[in-house]
Amino acid sequence: MESLTKEHNATAIALKGINLWFDDFHALKDIDLTVASGEIVVICGPSGSGKSTLVRCINHLEQYQQGQIEIFDQSLANKKVASQIIRQDIGMVFQHFHLFPHLSILQNCTLGLMHIKGMEQQQADDKAMVLLERVGVAELAEKFPGQISGGQKQRVAIARALVMEPKILLLDEPTSALDPEMIKEVLDVMIDLAGSGMTMVCVTHEIGFARRVADTVVFMAEGCIVETGPAQQVLGSPQWDRTQEFLAHVVSNGAA
Amino acid sequence: MTQQSDHNKLKTFVPIPARPAPGASNSWLAHLRQQYFSTVLSSALTVTTLFLFYLLMSPLVDWALVKAVWSAADRKECYSVSPDGACWAGVIHWFNNIIYGRYPSPEIWRINLVFVALVLWASPIFINRFPHKVMVFLSLWLAFPGLASYLLLGGEHGLLTQLWFGIACAILTIIVLALIWLVTGRELAPGHSALTRLKLPLLALTIGACLGQQWLILEAVETTRWGGLFLTLVIASVAIMMALPIGILLALGRRSELPVIKYLAITFIELVRSVPLITVLFMAVTMLPFFLPNSVELDKLGQVLVAISLFAGAYMAENVRGGLQAIAVGQTEAAKSLGMNYWQNMIFIVLPQALRLMIPNIVTSFISTLKDTTLVSIIGLFDILLMAKNMAIDKKWLDLHTEPLVLIASIFFVLCYGMSQYSLYLERKLQWSH
Numbered sequence: 155m156e157s158l159t160k161e162h163n164a165t166a167i168a169l170k171g172i173n174l175w176f177d178d179f180h181a182l183k184d185i186d187l188t189v190a191s192g193e194i195v196v197i198c199g200p201s202g203s204g205k206s207t208l209v210r211c212i213n214h215l216e217q218y219q220q221g222q223i224e225i226f227d228q229s230l231a232n233k234k235v236a237s238q239i240i241r242q243d244i245g246m247v248f249q250h251f252h253l254f255p256h257l258s259i260l261q262n263c264t265l266g267l268m269h270i271k272g273m274e275q276q277q278a279d280d281k282a283m284v285l286l287e288r289v290g291v292a293e294l295a296e297k298f299p300g301q302i303s304g305g306q307k308q309r310v311a312i313a314r315a316l317v318m319e320p321k322i323l324l325l326d327e328p329t330s331a332l333d334p335e336m337i338k339e340v341l342d343v344m345i346d347l348a349g350s351g352m353t354m355v356c357v358t359h360e361i362g363f364a365r366r367v368a369d370t371v372v373f374m375a376e377g378c379i380v381e382t383g384p385a386q387q388v389l390g391s392p393q394w395d396r397t398q399e400f401l402a403h404v405v406s407n408g409a410a
Numbered sequence: 411m412t413q414q415s416d417h418n419k420l421k422t423f424v425p426i427p428a429r430p431a432p433g434a435s436n437s438w439l440a441h442l443r444q445q446y447f448s449t450v451l452s453s454a455l456t457v458t459t460l461f462l463f464y465l466l467m468s469p470l471v472d473w474a475l476v477k478a479v480w481s482a483a484d485r486k487e488c489y490s491v492s493p494d495g496a497c498w499a500g501v502i503h504w505f506n507n508i509i510y511g512r513y514p515s516p517e518i519w520r521i522n523l524v525f526v527a528l529v530l531w532a533s534p535i536f537i538n539r540f541p542h543k544v545m546v547f548l549s550l551w552l553a554f555p556g557l558a559s560y561l562l563l564g565g566e567h568g569l570l571t572q573l574w575f576g577i578a579c580a581i582l583t584i585i586v587l588a589l590i591w592l593v594t595g596r597e598l599a600p601g602h603s604a605l606t607r608l609k610l611p612l613l614a615l616t617i618g619a620c621l622g623q624q625w626l627i628l629e630a631v632e633t634t635r636w637g638g639l640f641l642t643l644v645i646a647s648v649a650i651m652m653a654l655p656i657g658i659l660l661a662l663g664r665r666s667e668l669p670v671i672k673y674l675a676i677t678f679i680e681l682v683r684s685v686p687l688i689t690v691l692f693m694a695v696t697m698l699p700f701f702l703p704n705s706v707e708l709d710k711l712g713q714v715l716v717a718i719s720l721f722a723g724a725y726m727a728e729n730v731r732g733g734l735q736a737i738a739v740g741q742t743e744a745a746k747s748l749g750m751n752y753w754q755n756m757i758f759i760v761l762p763q764a765l766r767l768m769i770p771n772i773v774t775s776f777i778s779t780l781k782d783t784t785l786v787s788i789i790g791l792f793d794i795l796l797m798a799k800n801m802a803i804d805k806k807w808l809d810l811h812t813e814p815l816v817l818i819a820s821i822f823f824v825l826c827y828g829m830s831q832y833s834l835y836l837e838r839k840l841q842w843s844h
Contacts, residue, residue: 213747215743215746238746238749238751241749245747246743246744248740252740252744254741254745254759254763255763256763265748265758266748266750269750270748270749270750318748
């Protein structure tokens with residue numbers, strides 16, 4: 155479904171009839187989703203609904219058995235080489251950060267620039283520092299991931315993804331593993347990023363964040379997309395009982 | 411935490427200042443008392459242990475030092491001087507043979523030269539301030555054998571071997587110069603200009619070393635004359651240097667998604683691991699020639715080197731695989747989502763972490779490889795153990811077994827304990843905080 159709040163032209167991500175099974179478990183069922191360039195999509199839903207799996211499919215960390223994914227009209231066929239090239243256009247931020255513990259914060263950000271984009275060390279360092287500055291952790295550049303807090307780790311992870319200049323950023327529950335006091339610092343970075351015109355697909359339970367920045371909210375349950383629409387519509391006046399039930403739970407738990 | 415007492419007025423939270431932990435003392439005397447004499451039982455245990463230690467050690471010291479004979483013409487003389495002391499005279503008499511085997515005496519300087527070159531070449535790896543450690547290590551791995559085989563084997567060589575030797579000489583010169591700069595206090599900036607200025611002389615040196623061999627042909631020394639500690643170290647270092655790359659490739663192969671590679675790796679690893687090393691050695695030396703055409707003449711040492719390297723590699727593979735399995739899948743996913751391919755992920759992300767985790771196991775493998783090399787004495791290579799046996803059948807030193815074995819045990823202890831201590835140091839140095 156097209157977003158109503160912004161003008162969008164190119165299609166960034168198109169998922170067509172995706173079906174995925176883990177052994178016998180049908181994890182994604184007939185998923186169709188289109189994300190326009192510059193659009194911000196928030197996917198929410200109960201745990202086990204397949205939202206993380208869906209996001210991981212987009213940059214091919216999961217193998218789907220049926221359907222087709224197109225990134226900027228390029229088909230992401232089930233081929234390794236193709237997925238490597240397309241992954242360079244897609245940044246990914248994980249729930250558990252997955253920083254490289256044997257490398258300093260700065261090296262975490264420059265590794266891809268030097269070895270994938272073939273940049274010189276000096277240039278790579280400069281570029282990484284700009285992004286570390288932007289997410290507010292420049293003073294930690296020489297530290298190692300084991301020495302910094304969860305919120306700082308996640309901001310470094312965002313910088314590491316952004317430094318590769320992706321056209322799309324995928325965020326898989328970026329604040330779920332954080333202490334309540336650290337969620338805000340990461341959300342602030344994400345809100346800042348949302349304002350910059352980056353295409354984002356974000357799995358999150360932060361309904362407040364969804365209300366504030368999402369163009370489109372996708373609600374998933376049991377491996378299906380239950381409903382899709384502008385944030386105020388899906389979160390404000392949901393059309394389906396399942397959505398309403400979920401929102402009631404989330405709001406009563408104070409997550410909104 | 412601040413306590414909300416009243417809706418209008420909040421108390422200001424001031425944390426309790428930190429205090430030192432109780433009972434901490436810097437005095438070594440206090441430390442000694444606390445560790446060894448804290449209670450009656452603890453004191454009794456300490457004293458008993460010291461007494462047992464004395465009971466065990468005093469006869470040994472008596473035999474090895476107090477009553478020992480250091481110079482004698484033969485074993486009979488040892489006996490007549492001191493019947494229950496060690497006869498070190500025999501070991502001293504045979505010392506050169508225990509260290510160098512039956513290498514011709516006038517050529518022994520070549521072994522010493524190779525040893526000195528090895529120490530110089532490897533020393534940058536142990537000096538913290540020295541840059542480009544990985545390059546030094548790789549050059550040692552790739553080029554040093556050129557220098558070593560030229561000097562140790564002697565004889566005439568083909569053009570490629572000469573070039574290999576020349577390159578090795580040039581690299582060694584660079585390293586020695588860099589060491590001198592480091593010692594004299596000059597810093598080595600990356601891309602140091604001094605080295606670029608040296609490009610031409612180094613090239614000349616390489617070519618010179620190649621051509622020089624035309625005139626300077628060293629006397630050929632057959633590998634059958636290699637022996638003693640020297641041979642033990644040659645076999646052990648080749649096996650250790652080869653085991654790690656072989657092990658890494660086999661471990662990656664075993665975890666490969668391609669069934670052919672996967673099952674080949676599994677078959678090789680399981681086959682080699684299920685067979686004793688001595689069997690592998692016998693197979694390599696006695697059975698392999700049956701399968702080869704008569705014209706192919708195999709060097710016994712070469713066969714042994716290949717066999718031990720593959721054997722150690724198969725064991726190493728399982729160590730490396732253990733390390734690979736300990737690395738969370740998330741690391742690979744993060745690397746993939748940056749756009750890395752399989753090898754980039756392995757080289758920059760997974761292997762550095764996996765190998766670091768496995769340092770204790772890897773070094774344990776190295777140590778057992780070093781000790782395993784003594785098995786080559788059974789198939790007739792004159793390693794340090796067989797030299798000692800030979801000494802005991804020398805008419806002058808008939809049946810003198812204990813003394814050379816004590817010497818060999820001490821040598822092995824120094825080497826193995828050194829390796830184990832270095833691995834502990836390496837673990838601490840490469841630690842990253844979690």
